[in-house]
Amino acid sequence: MGKGDKTMRLIDKLRMITALIIIIALLVPTAVFAEENEFSFEQMAEIFEKLSDYHVSGVSESELSEAAADAMLKVLNDPYTEYFTEEEWDAYESSLQQNYVGIGVQLNEDETGIFIDIVFPGSPAEAAGLKAGDYFTEVNGESMIGIEMSELVSKVKGPEDTTVNITVKRGQEMIGFELTRKQIQLPVITSESFDGSVGYIQLTSFTDKAGELFVEELEALQENEDLNGLVVDLRNNPGGYLHAALEIAEQFIEDGVLMYTRDQDGDTEAIEIEDGNSLSIPVVVLVNGNSASASEVLSGALQDYEIATILGEQTFGKGSVQNLLPLSDGGVLKVTTYEYLTPNQNKVNQVGITPDIEVENGAAQLIRGLYEAGAEQIEIAIEDESWELNGVEFKTVIDVIEEDKNKYVPSRILSAIIQGKITWNPELKAVEITTEETSATFPIVSEGLMNVNGTTYIDLSEFEKQFPDFNWGVNEDIITLDVD
Template sequence: MEEPRDNKIVMLIIGLLMGIASTALVVAAAFFIIKIKGFAFTSSQVQDTDSALSEETINKVKIIEDTIGTYYYKVDMDRTAEADAIYKGVVSSLGDPYSEYYTTDEYEDLMSDTQGIYYGIGAYVSMDKDTKLPRITGTIKDSPAEAAGLKANDVIYKVSGESVHGMSLTEVVGMIRGEIGTKVELTIYREGETDYLEIEVERDKVEAQTINTTMLEDNIGYIGITEFDSVTTGQFTEGIQELRDKKMEALVIDLRSNPGGSLSAVCDIARQLLPKGDIVYTVDRDGNREDYKCDGENEIDIPVAVLVNGYSASASEILSGAIKDYGIGTIIGETTYGKGVVQRIFPFTDGTAVKLTISNYFTPNGNDINGVGITPDIEIALDNEAYNKDGTDNQLNKAVEVLKKEMEKAGNKLDKAA
């Protein structure tokens, strides 16, 4: 096969080497040719002693490409897929589960996610830390996923007959999504079932309602946050006002299985709850600190309980960690996921993007929860058997019990003051 000579193909070759060379220094190579923030890096700028792009390594990757072209048994190769795999290899070599390369389609899906509207089945999916398989953490009300009978804690084993073991969460979600009216078959493992379940779901346009509210007994308000997107802040503001209009005297904030999302969204929500001070602060690799503040003008003035579990991650931990540090609410449930790092998305001019971990975050009291999580004030595991049988939620019941006692204490104080 004739050796390709144009710059784009040369870059694919360079990327292949970087994917093979398992080194944390290869991040710099992602900017070799692609413009970012209006600047373009030249080959002379990246070929230094700290770069994987030495003359020797560039020559070697050309040899690998030549060898593939000469001997690989398939003549018609998908060069686009090859290029995407190369770029993904560059980022995956970092060994960071949160850093990721996005193809054009994947980046478009990601952006539609943050806007709360996309085309798929309407299920929230997170990666299980133990099995390394995607797990459904919830379904959107009236979505195709709900209608098909998918449930929280269902583990996805295959998508349309293809095993998802070893795939990234983005890759799995990309397989599940598709055009409106088409169908996707999920092979599911569900606790208590003797065999895998085969569930077919028809894709549709999904508009995520990230906030759901209701009034519980004794004027206790409930607000569930499924994730933190650009639409979440407005929905939260409306939800809280709706509960206040109904004479709410205490509040349950349900962050269970909330995988996180936008840092700006969770900070905006925190500013409707916290006293004056830090919401969270971040520290980058150079020790630079950035503080995210709350002015305290909207500090909540009623008893609060926050529900969390092992799939409450990232932005969920920022909110629950701040509430715990300030002592303005009781954290109830199970130790959270432990994702105490921040990512930033770097879009490129060709429509692709890279998401990189750029800093650690710390709770207001300076707690680093990465890999540790947040321990609840009251630890109680969900009784899955009772929940699946008749919807009994022992964690929520505990929150209501705690809030009733807090309301009673508050009432006694008022009586004494009178």
């Protein structure tokens, strides 16, 4: 028999097999196939072995294993259930401890784009000359306009001692920088005292030691006999370890429930606080859309017990708990095991915590928070790259627009200084600010109001006319604001 005859016989045989398969598929209901072919672990192992042994690509066992793990995680449709290799877990754990490789900046976002909020001391960003208020336009030649912040961060981060090219917009100027990525250790906690009367604690992450550090800072502030209020800043805090949230909550709640967990069967269990402490002073917690997870556990509990006033913006809405399961290869599986609810059993997942007092603009939140914590006087000094609130410096930028010798400041900040309520009147196309004594309207068509990319600014002289208790001045390029 010739080679051609053998080939034809093989083709005929394959056609017969294909025909039989088609006939069977037409005669037997699909449900029977589904019932008879429920997938088992043994089948998966067999397919794994056959593909590894026979597939023309020469795919490796490790590649198949990784693909199988990715597929299992994908079917869960849960971004918080993740598999980490040993190296990936080390990097993730370092990030939880506020230790990462990058350039050393904290980012924020507004209608214009993503900008640098803080440049950390001693960082590559500081050495290169990046400044708070710089807007990202390009990273390694790729446009950052309209990009998600998480994607921008992933492009800026990278292996230690590698370079990244960044272009920023500063005013009307485009400036390029080449930076070398370095190990960055961010401060987990900072504290200040506003004129000795109101304490301030900023927590950037719920690290393994965050609870201990919080207690130390709180005790140091309490040594001041004049302490009559406390501001706890959880803005941009993505969460972390649950035990740290519990340890901090114990400083405010004597006995009670921190939160409830709900498992896949709908059963709930209380996470309780026993023999905690209490504070007899006003407490304000600042939150925003990047306050998540453990930040929401703590703020939700303090809100439900009416221990603190929650001020700022709706939080992120990560209302789930993950367990860490070590694997034999040194990797870690992070698995969502529970949804959590506040002490009043309010849902958090995909909802968030609604503030008691809603305030937009970071500086306005601090100002209003200080008032709510008991401050009687507000004094502000604005410089190019920082500003001071009652003598405490913040390395963020308050954007001041100068035009024809007039100085315009964001309307939300001015409203916060006079403890006003600010609203937008769409019919009049005007900003309205109301206090207990006075109400003023600033139309967009007037010279006293500017609208830049959705943010309104009010001329300081015009604002002073409408609210006579408000004072402002300029001394050596420093703008000062206060209220009688």
